[in-house]
Amino acid sequence: xxxxxxxxxxxxxxxxxxxxxxxxxxxxxxxxxxxxxxxxxxxxxxxxxxxxxxxxxxxxxxxxxxxxxxxxxxxxxxxxxxxxxxxxxxxxxxxxxxxxxxxxxxxxxxxxxxxxxxxxxxxxxxxxxxxxxxxxxxxxxxxxxxxxxxxxxxxxxxxxxxxxxxxxxxxxxxxxxxxxxxxxxxxxxxxxxxxxxxxxxxxxxxxxxxxxxxxxxxxxxxxxxxxxxxxxxxxxxxxxxxxxxxxxxxxxxxxxxxxxxxxxxxxxxxxxxxxxxxxxxxxxxxxxxxxxxxxxxxx
Amino acid sequence: xxxxxxxxxxxxxxxxxxxxxxxxxxxxxxxxxxxxxxxxxxxxxxxxxxxxxxxxxxxxxxxxxxxxxxxxxxxxxxxxxxxxxxxxxxxxxxxxxxxxxxxxxxxxxxxxxxxxxxxxxxxxxxxxxxxxxxxxxxxxxxxxxxxxxxxxxxxxxxxxxxxxxxxxxxxxxxxxxxxxxxxxxxxxxxxxxxxxxxxxxxxxxxxxxxxxxxxxxxxxxxxxxxxxxxxxxxxxxxxxxxxxxxxxxxxxxxxxxxxxxxxxxx
Numbered sequence: 001x002x003x004x005x006x007x008x009x010x011x012x013x014x015x016x017x018x019x020x021x022x023x024x025x026x027x028x029x030x031x032x033x034x035x036x037x038x039x040x041x042x043x044x045x046x047x048x049x050x051x052x053x054x055x056x057x058x059x060x061x062x063x064x065x066x067x068x069x070x071x072x073x074x075x076x077x078x079x080x081x082x083x084x085x086x087x088x089x090x091x092x093x094x095x096x097x098x099x100x101x102x103x104x105x106x107x108x109x110x111x112x113x114x115x116x117x118x119x120x121x122x123x124x125x126x127x128x129x130x131x132x133x134x135x136x137x138x139x140x141x142x143x144x145x146x147x148x149x150x151x152x153x154x155x156x157x158x159x160x161x162x163x164x165x166x167x168x169x170x171x172x173x174x175x176x177x178x179x180x181x182x183x184x185x186x187x188x189x190x191x192x193x194x195x196x197x198x199x200x201x202x203x204x205x206x207x208x209x210x211x212x213x214x215x216x217x218x219x220x221x222x223x224x225x226x227x228x229x230x231x232x233x234x235x236x237x238x239x240x241x242x243x244x245x246x247x248x249x250x251x252x253x254x255x256x257x258x259x260x261x262x263x264x265x266x267x268x269x270x271x272x273x274x275x276x277x278x279x280x281x282x283x284x285x286x287x288x289x290x291x292x293x294x295x296x297x298x299x
Numbered sequence: 300x301x302x303x304x305x306x307x308x309x310x311x312x313x314x315x316x317x318x319x320x321x322x323x324x325x326x327x328x329x330x331x332x333x334x335x336x337x338x339x340x341x342x343x344x345x346x347x348x349x350x351x352x353x354x355x356x357x358x359x360x361x362x363x364x365x366x367x368x369x370x371x372x373x374x375x376x377x378x379x380x381x382x383x384x385x386x387x388x389x390x391x392x393x394x395x396x397x398x399x400x401x402x403x404x405x406x407x408x409x410x411x412x413x414x415x416x417x418x419x420x421x422x423x424x425x426x427x428x429x430x431x432x433x434x435x436x437x438x439x440x441x442x443x444x445x446x447x448x449x450x451x452x453x454x455x456x457x458x459x460x461x462x463x464x465x466x467x468x469x470x471x472x473x474x475x476x477x478x479x480x481x482x483x484x485x486x487x488x489x490x491x492x493x494x495x496x497x498x499x500x501x502x503x504x505x506x507x508x509x510x511x512x513x514x515x516x517x518x519x520x521x522x523x524x525x526x527x528x529x530x531x532x533x534x535x536x537x538x539x540x541x542x543x544x545x546x547x548x549x550x551x552x553x554x555x556x557x558x559x560x561x562x563x564x565x
Contacts, residue, residue, distance in 0.1 A: 083404075084402075
């Protein structure tokens with residue numbers, strides 16, 4: 001169980017993380033979504049005691065991370081797969097971790113096998129690893145101590161589609177067996193397939209959080225009419241101006257009945273009227289966070 | 300939480316995890332890890348190999364080039380330790396700086412959040428490696444002395460206990476000075492350059508500037524550590540060495556510890 005309460009981090013006058021609160025329950029995968037620079041990694045580093053928060057607390061099973069004498073046995077962390085000594089072999093990286101945690105060294109080979117790194121790869125230095133291999137090594141590292149909680153920052157980066165599919169299965173099984181997973185990404189599609197809960201962050205603040213199903217249900221309605229200009233006028237009149245979807249329709253934050261009636265009253269021909277689902281969630285995600293990612297790109 | 304603890308693949312892990320919660324990771328285990336980290340990369344391993352080869356070379360030099368009456372065990376040991384005195388501190392520096400330049404601090408401090416304990420483990424590992432290198436050099440010097448005895452050299456085995464102690468102290472102080480510079484500067488090239496440049500610069504200034512000259516007698520480690528490699532070090536020499544070691548080792552180490560404990564890891 002991860003509990004984050006009113007966590008904030010300021011760098012000078014810039015609030016990197018601003019009053020963030022959420023919990024991750026056992027048996028669930030929580031997707032932590034936001035564009036680059038939204039504060040995902042900073043939040044995760046604060047949970048792991050690597051960055052001191054300006055305000056607020058984060059606890060693991062009720063205790064601050066720094067008080068978990070041997071944290072590797074309770075919580076597996078992968079914050080940056082590239083943060084490994086380039087001159088060590090994959091096996092050596094895991095052996096050091098096993099020694100530190102006091103885990104049987106035989107588990108090193110088991111872990112390597114579980115993430116699909118064969119003995120040839122294990123003998124190579126991390127310098128020669130592709131990003132995908134580093135992510136796999138990082139996952140092996142995180143799971144080495146047999147923890148009940150996983151914190152993974154953008155673990156799908158650099159994995160090929162097959163690797164992403166494999167990782168989803170791994171995390172799903174982990175959660176289904178009672179584990180807790182916090183997983184960050186800047187791609188909704190990536191976490192949507194595996195997450196039970198979503199926490200969406202933009203510019204350091206939480207902009208939406210809840211059950212994935214609820215968020216999907218609340219993500220609006222897609223409507224497409226023969227005469228889109230007339231539809232927009234009608235929508236604006238009833239106070240539900242939508243945002244243009246990529247496929248030519250409009251996503252409106254109103255239920256199908258409201259829109260349908262308004263269209264019928266205006267005598268419009270509708271071609272499409274359906275729950276927006278993940279498309280709408282993506283739309284919402286983009287709207288809520290778009291400004292920040294532009295800023296981030298320029299900064 | 301209970302659901303997690305009885306979780307999937309687990310079982311052995313959680314018992315040890317909850318037992319280790321109070322006490323943290325034992326210092327012996329952390330030290331072992333830090334010792335292993337000194338030699339498990341190419342740079343670390345080669346540094347140790349080069350120290351070994353250079354020590355052998357130094358001993359050989361004594362056999363081939365020194366006058367017969369100087370071909371003795373304590374002389375070979377003192378001379379054989381010169382390469383280690385120069386290169387071992389680099390290992391100490393890298394042990395501290397590579398955590399930051401290779402960004403392994405991220406994983407090191409997630410597995411051991413008590414950063415002070417990691418730092419202490421690194422210092423213990425540095426001291427142990429200094430003692431081990433001194434012992435290994437003593438073995439090389441012994442072999443050299445046997446050869447010297449067979450080829451017409453003096454081959455005396457006499458060594459004062461005080462001198463043996465002094466030689467170990469010298470290695471330990473130098474490697475700790477390296478570790479301290481590494482902890483303070485957190486950047487491999489910068490720490491290595493400054494480790495060699497600042498004391499040398501200070502020595503040069505001490506020679507050139509008159510009013511610095513007397514201060515250098517107390518503060519220039521290059522000068523005050525010279526008596527360590529010869530028998531019969533006096534109390535005054537120990538005091539001078541102690542003061543300069545305090546300045547060059549303790550001062551950067553304290554500042555480095557503060558920096559390491561406070562630095563944000565990313």
